[in-house]
Amino acid sequence: MTDSPSNEPVGARFRDFQAQLDQPDGRRHRKRGRGRGDGGEQLTVPPADFTSYYGRPILKAPVWKHDIAGYLFTGGLAAGGAMIGAGAQLTGRPRLRQVGRWTALGGIAASAYLLVHDLGRPDRFHHMLRVVKLTSPMSMGTWILTAFGPAAGVAAIAEIAPRLPEHGVFGLARRLAPTVGDVAGLAAAATAPALATYTGVLLADTAVPAWHDAYPFLPFVFGGSGLAAAAGVGLIAAPAADTAPLRRLTVAAATIKFVGGHRMGRSSLTGEPYRRGRSGRLVRAGNVLLGVGTVGALLSRRSRVLAVLSGAALVASSVATRFGIFDAGTVSARDPKYTVVPQRERRDSRQGRSPAEKGT
Amino acid sequence: MPHANALYGPLDPAPDAGYEDAPPRMGFFTDTSVCIGCKACEVACKEWNGVPQSGLDMLGMSYDNTGALTANSWRHVAFIEQPRPVGWATPAFEGNPDGPAVSPATAAVGARTSADTGTEPGLPPGSPVAAARMSAGPDFLGMPGTQPPGRGSGAQGRTDFRWLMASDVCKHCTHAACLDVCPTGSLFRTEFGTVVVQEDICNGCGYCVSACPYGVIDQRKGDGRAWKCTLCYDRLGAGMTPACAQACPTESIQYGPVRELRERAAARVEVLHERGVPEARLYGHDPDDGVGGDGAFFLLLDEPEVYGLPPDPVVTTRDLPKMWKHAGLAALAITAATVFGFLGGRP
Numbered sequence: 001m002t003d004s005p006s007n008e009p010v011g012a013r014f015r016d017f018q019a020q021l022d023q024p025d026g027r028r029h030r031k032r033g034r035g036r037g038d039g040g041e042q043l044t045v046p047p048a049d050f051t052s053y054y055g056r057p058i059l060k061a062p063v064w065k066h067d068i069a070g071y072l073f074t075g076g077l078a079a080g081g082a083m084i085g086a087g088a089q090l091t092g093r094p095r096l097r098q099v100g101r102w103t104a105l106g107g108i109a110a111s112a113y114l115l116v117h118d119l120g121r122p123d124r125f126h127h128m129l130r131v132v133k134l135t136s137p138m139s140m141g142t143w144i145l146t147a148f149g150p151a152a153g154v155a156a157i158a159e160i161a162p163r164l165p166e167h168g169v170f171g172l173a174r175r176l177a178p179t180v181g182d183v184a185g186l187a188a189a190a191t192a193p194a195l196a197t198y199t200g201v202l203l204a205d206t207a208v209p210a211w212h213d214a215y216p217f218l219p220f221v222f223g224g225s226g227l228a229a230a231a232g233v234g235l236i237a238a239p240a241a242d243t244a245p246l247r248r249l250t251v252a253a254a255t256i257k258f259v260g261g262h263r264m265g266r267s268s269l270t271g272e273p274y275r276r277g278r279s280g281r282l283v284r285a286g287n288v289l290l291g292v293g294t295v296g297a298l299l300s301r302r303s304r305v306l307a308v309l310s311g312a313a314l315v316a317s318s319v320a321t322r323f324g325i326f327d328a329g330t331v332s333a334r335d336p337k338y339t340v341v342p343q344r345e346r347r348d349s350r351q352g353r354s355p356a357e358k359g360t
Numbered sequence: 361m362p363h364a365n366a367l368y369g370p371l372d373p374a375p376d377a378g379y380e381d382a383p384p385r386m387g388f389f390t391d392t393s394v395c396i397g398c399k400a401c402e403v404a405c406k407e408w409n410g411v412p413q414s415g416l417d418m419l420g421m422s423y424d425n426t427g428a429l430t431a432n433s434w435r436h437v438a439f440i441e442q443p444r445p446v447g448w449a450t451p452a453f454e455g456n457p458d459g460p461a462v463s464p465a466t467a468a469v470g471a472r473t474s475a476d477t478g479t480e481p482g483l484p485p486g487s488p489v490a491a492a493r494m495s496a497g498p499d500f501l502g503m504p505g506t507q508p509p510g511r512g513s514g515a516q517g518r519t520d521f522r523w524l525m526a527s528d529v530c531k532h533c534t535h536a537a538c539l540d541v542c543p544t545g546s547l548f549r550t551e552f553g554t555v556v557v558q559e560d561i562c563n564g565c566g567y568c569v570s571a572c573p574y575g576v577i578d579q580r581k582g583d584g585r586a587w588k589c590t591l592c593y594d595r596l597g598a599g600m601t602p603a604c605a606q607a608c609p610t611e612s613i614q615y616g617p618v619r620e621l622r623e624r625a626a627a628r629v630e631v632l633h634e635r636g637v638p639e640a641r642l643y644g645h646d647p648d649d650g651v652g653g654d655g656a657f658f659l660l661l662d663e664p665e666v667y668g669l670p671p672d673p674v675v676t677t678r679d680l681p682k683m684w685k686h687a688g689l690a691a692l693a694i695t696a697a698t699v700f701g702f703l704g705g706r707p
Contacts, residue, residue, distance in 0.1 A: 053438060053668030054421045056428060059575040063566040083694070087702035120564015120584025124544075127563045131545040135367070135677055138543035138567050193691035200690065201683045205541060205676050206570035212676055215683045219690035227694050231701075249701030256693050333570070340665045343672040350672075 050344065052336040059207055061333040067118035069326035071111050072199050073319050075145075076226020077233065078107025079196035080253075082152050084230050086189030087245060089182055096234060096242035097185070098159050103233045104188060105156035108149050115145075137202040144198055148191040154184035196226040203329060209270040209339060210332035211325075220260020221325070225318045227253035228290060232314025235297055235307045243307060247297050250314065254294040257321075258287075265328075270338050273328035282324025289317035368678040370647035373534050373655075377549035385553030386596060387655035388605065388613055389621035390527055391628060392667075393640060395612040397423060397525035401435040404607035408592065409434065412580070422523075428668070429528055431578035431587035435604050438667050440524040526658065526667050527613055529604070530555070530576045530589035531644055534652030535675040538568035538577050538588075546586075553618070553655055554591040562586055573651065573673035591655070618655055625659060637661070643669060650674030 052058070062068075085100025116125045129146070133139040158181025164174040200218030203211040211218070231253060234246045265274025265283070273279045296310030332338040365371045374382035405411060414432040421427065422439035429436045536555045539547040546561035547568060557568075557577075564584035568577045577588040592602035600606075605615035614621060625642050632640035639661050644654030650673050664671050 051663065051666050053440070053666065056668060057575065058665070058668055058670050060569045060572065060578055062570040063579045064570070080694075083698045084701075087698050091702045118566075120566065120579055120586075121562070124561075124563035127544040127546070127561055128565075130561070131543070133543065133545070135540040135680060136543045136567070137680075137683075138541065138565060142543060193695050194687075196694055197687040197690040201680075201687045204683050205680055206567075207537060207573040207575075207673075207676050208570050211570075212679070215679060216686050219683075219687040220693065223690040223694040224697075227697060245701045245704070248704045249697060252697035252700050253694070256690070256697060260690065260693070329570075336665070339670055343670055344665070347672040 050337060050340040052340060055336065057334050058336050058339045059209075059333040061330050062206070062208060063120075064326075065118055066323070066326070067114040069323045071114040071118075072203075072222065072322040072326065073226075073229065074107045074110040074114065075199060076107075076196050076222055076318060076322070077229045077315075078104045078111060078148070078152060079192035080227040080230025081105075081107055081233065082148070082155070082185070082188040082192040083227065084234055084246070084249070085155065086185050086192075087249075088242070089185050091245070093242045093245075096238045096245070099234050099238045100230070101152070101156040101159055101181075101185060103230055103237075104152040104192075107230075108145070108152050111145070112149065137198060137205050141195075141198050141202055144191055144194050148188055148195050151184045151188035151191070155181050155188055157181075158184065193223070197223040203325070206329075208329040208333045209342065210265075210273045211329040213268060213270040213342075214264050214274075214325075217261045217264035218325070221257050221264060221321065224253045224255070224257030224260060225286070225290075225321045228257065228293070228314045229318035231297070232293060232311035232318075235300065235311030235314070240304060240307065243300075247300075250294050250297045250310075254290050257290060269341055270332055272338070273331040274325070277331060279324050279327035279331055282320045282327060284324075286317045286319075286321030286324055289313045289320060293317055365652070367540075367680060368535060368675065369652060371534050371652050372553070373536075373549055373652075374551055374553040379551045382551045382553070384617040384619065385655060386591065386616065387532060387553070387618040387621060387657070388529060388591070388602070388615055389625050389657060389659070390529065391612050391614065391625070391659045392524065392526035393612075393628075393632060393637070393659055393661060394610045395437070395525040395527055396610055397437055397439055397523075398609060399426075399437050400607040400609060401527050401529075401604035401613055402426060402433065402437060404603040405435045405589070406433075408595070408603035409590070411587075429530070429574075429576045429578070429588075431580040431583075434529065434587075434589040436528045438524070438526045438528060440662070440666055441522075522661075524661055524667070526660065527604070527608075528667070528669070529656050530591070531574055531651070531657070532589075532591055532655030533675065534647065534655070535677065536651075537571040537573060537675045537677055538586075540675070540677040540680075541567045541571045543567060550591075550593055550596075552591070552593075552596050554593065554596075555655075556590045556593050557586055557588060559585055559587075571676055573670055573675065575670075589656075618653075621657075625657065628659060632659075650678070 081100045081103025083100070085097050085104055088094070088096035088100055116122050119125055128139065128142040131139060132143060158177040161174045161177030161181070164170040164177075166174065197219040200215070200220070200222045204215035204218050206212060228250055231246045231250045235243055235250075238246065265271030265280075274283050290313075293310045293313030293316075296306055296313060300307035300310050363371060363376050366376065372382075372385060374385060406413075411434060412432050414426065414430060422441050424437065424439040426433050426436050532554045534553075536547070536549075539549060539555050543565060544561050544563055546558045546563070548556060548558065550556055562585040564579060564586065566579055566586070568586050569579055577586050579586050592600070592604075595602055601615050605613040614624065616624075622645050625645055629640050629642055641660055642657060643660050643664050644651075644657035647653035652675070658669075660667060660669075
């Protein structure tokens with residue numbers, strides 16, 4: 001031993017701190033367990049054993065602000081609104097049609113604002129229109145929005161035609177509006193399924209571990225969630241006589257979300273942020289609210305209040321789901337564990353199969 | 361007709377991007393076994409490219425006070441201190457003086473003090489936990505102390521020691537995810553097979569930042585656009601060597617045609633293995649890897665993640681066709697759901 005002052009108390013203290021702070025690093029856990037034999041907390045998941053560069057993230061976490069999480073919600077809402085509007089249009093439910101079309105316009109207007117606002121250079125938003133790139137989901141999304149937005153706008157504005165004067169130029173517009181609105185409404189509904197689901201690809205086509213590895217599930221989760229949210233708005237705003245289709249729609253949308261996304265975040269390491277922490281709580285809240293909202297909607301045939309509450313739950317479910325999934329991605333990019341451990345496993349298993357590959 | 365390997369697999373990127381009679385693909389081979397950590401590459405890059413300063417921070421990461429590749433640091437020299445010998449070297453601390461330790465206790469006390477620097481936030485008290493952790497010695501591999509390793513423990517307690525340095529840079533991937541996902545066409549493939557951001561086009565959407573499997577490209581605050589290494593596109597066009605390679609005093613950073621660099625790298629690994637450095641390995645040289653091989657690749661002396669590099673990066677667009685397929689199925693599903701909703705039980 002040396003003549004330096006004993007550092008045991010601090011050493012022990014900060015090892016304790018570190019055990020709490022540095023859960024990702026299993027080496028330290030094992031060392032601690034061996035050294036002091038404390039049979040204290042048992043980790044349910046064995047800590048992943050990996051090294052990193054001073055614990056710093058390897059990936060750059062998304063620079064997208066919560067604007068984009070908000071857009072995931074408003075975009076899905078707009079798409080669902082347009083589809084409900086078209087369904088109501090084709091089955092002769094003018095009041096529900098109106099609600100659907102206004103939902104679509106409101107959603108898409110908010111989306112456009114959020115998307116432009118999130119840019120580092122908002123004044124250059126139109127640079128998105130320079131190219132059409134199949135390899136860029138954002139480019140494809142731009143063109144989907146470009147097709148959807150004006151159609152949804154025209155369809156919604158056509159709804160104010162009955163308030164126009166009956167004569168003159170306005171009279172002509174008033175007579176033409178229903179036809180134009182119907183065509184635009186169908187055009188918007190035709191692009192709506194793409195709008196509701198491409199955002200799944202938008203997130204998945206990144207190096208962000210939680211998002212990329214969830215690519216089989218995200219489009220179903222987002223599509224179902226968007227449709228359920230729009231049905232929720234319908235339950236709140238449409239007259240009770242028109243809500244029967246919305247109840248069936250809610251059940252179908254919830255089924256898509258739960259069936260398509262039930263394996264999202266299950267068992268895999270990169271799915272951990274969908275189960276744990278703030279992001280995990282948001283995702284769970286989204287699921288619970290969707291379940292509650294769907295059951296409530298089914299029971300709301302005779303109760304206006306219950307219909308409104310169920311609708312609100314469905315909308316809130318969509319918001320929670322989008323923000324939860326968005327945050328999960330950020331969490332997974334910030335912790336090098338989610339980058340290093342799966343890649344090491346992949347590399348080691350591959351090298352196990354072909355030991356002829358590079359050494360060490 | 362796109363190449364069969366347009367999204368994944370070995371490919372010569374410049375002809376694939378449509379260049380006719382493209383010059384040979386150019387790149388970097390960074391041989392970290394001869395890097396001395398002088399950071400001349402960082403400085404030369406900033407000077408030539410007019411990269412803004414990235415702040416003066418003492419990060420407690422050995423001599424690395426740059427931290428990572430960012431929009432304002434296009435070269436980044438990593439420093440890793442490890443208590444093990446460097447293969448061919450003599451024991452590190454033979455005959456070194458032995459002095460009193462800066463123990464975790466004193467470091468923790470020191471962190472609680474502060475000084476009035478006349479600025480805000482100035483020099484506020486630090487975290488004692490972090491300070492103690494920094495100076496904790498061999499329990500914490502890779503975490504450097506404020507003292508030479510072994511000083512506090514006496515001659516018997518000294519461990520052998522090696523110091524790894526590596527100059528990191530944009531990899532200029534064969535399949536560059538940043539370029540694939542860029543929605544404005546701001547990122548483009550040059551005739552030299554490198555990947556460059558056009559600053560007059562970039563609108564700061566940030567997609568490339570999330571797409572890069574190496575965490576290279578980054579957004580500049582205030583400016584809003586994405587920036588990264590251009591492999592000195594302007595110098596290449598004039599037949600010059602990129603600034604970092606030009607400045608490197610040990611030829612750790614070598615610039616040239618990628619084909620030639622790969623041969624040189626393979627030879628260098630063999631030499632090191634012969635000389636008793638079995639841990640030498642190449643990283644990013646393999647055209648069959650997840651990104652189709654890097655235009656800028658490395659010789660490392662430890663696992664990639666020790667240097668802050670991903671162990672097995674895969675370009676995200678490899679799975680893009682499958683992603684679109686799932687989105688298509690989901691779109692059909694919600695269309696069917698809507699039809700069911702409205703026709704399911706029409707009265």
